[in-house]
Amino acid sequence: MTGPEHFRRAEQLAAAAKHLGQGEGQDTAAVWAAVAQVHATLALAAATLNSEGRQQAMAAALQPGSSAGDASYPPVATRPSDLEA
Numbered sequence: 001m002t003g004p005e006h007f008r009r010a011e012q013l014a015a016a017a018k019h020l021g022q023g024e025g026q027d028t029a030a031v032w033a034a035v036a037q038v039h040a041t042l043a044l045a046a047a048t049l050n051s052e053g054r055q056q057a058m059a060a061a062l063q064p065g066s067s068a069g070d071a072s073y074p075p076v077a078t079r080p081s082d083l084e085a
Contacts, residue, residue: 003046010039 001009013036021029 001042003043006039006043006046010036010043012036013039 013032017029017032017036019029020026020032
């Protein structure tokens with residue numbers, strides 16, 4: 001599916017979830033809402049990756065030895081003492 005197709009599907013599923021949520025179908029509505037969220041997230045990812053030059057920039061940042069991606073992520077705490085300071 002393309003980004004726009006994911007977006008349209010997310011809208012359809014969200015509308016169905018809203019309709020199902022009115023009454024006895026609340027459990028089903030929650031599942032449909034979750035699937036709608038997945039499609040919305042995929043639509044956003046597709047839009048981000050389709051941005052001009054975005055794919056090349058991401059590929060360059062992920063190359064071994066590249067420092068381009070180092071500043072993008074905060075350090076990860078692996079033990080409680082890492083959180084102090």
